[in-house]
Amino acid sequence: MVSLGFLFYKTFISSQDTPSCVFTPSCSEYALRSIQQKGLVLGWLSAFDRLSRCHGLVGHQHYPFDEEKMRFYDPVR
Numbered sequence: 750m751v752s753l754g755f756l757f758y759k760t761f762i763s764s765q766d767t768p769s770c771v772f773t774p775s776c777s778e779y780a781l782r783s784i785q786q787k788g789l790v791l792g793w794l795s796a797f798d799r800l801s802r803c804h805g806l807v808g809h810q811h812y813p814f815d816e817e818k819m820r821f822y823d824p825v826r
Contacts, residue, residue, distance in 0.1 A: 772812070773820035776803050782825045799823065 770776050779799050784792030802823075812821035 770803055771805070771809060771821055772799070772803060772823045773815050773818045774824070776800055779823070779825060786825055795825065 772779070774782065776796070776799055780792070780796035783795040783799075786792070787795060809821045812823055814820075815822045
């Protein structure tokens with residue numbers, strides 16, 4: 750059920766926005782992977798933590814930079 754919600758968001762809502770996420774994978778993809786790997790509660794907490802870091806006011810220099818995608822690499826751990 751949660752996966753369907755993220756799929757709907759990525760297909761119909763997020764695709765209408767400009768690509769503004771500074772990370773790869775995108776925040777919605779990160780949230781989906783996090784919930785799948787960690788379970789609903791810890792996955793949501795991890796996704797919330799990621800969203801709180803996904804803006805231009807936070808220093809991203811300690812994340813590896815993916816030159817091909819022009820985004821900072823921040824995988825689910």
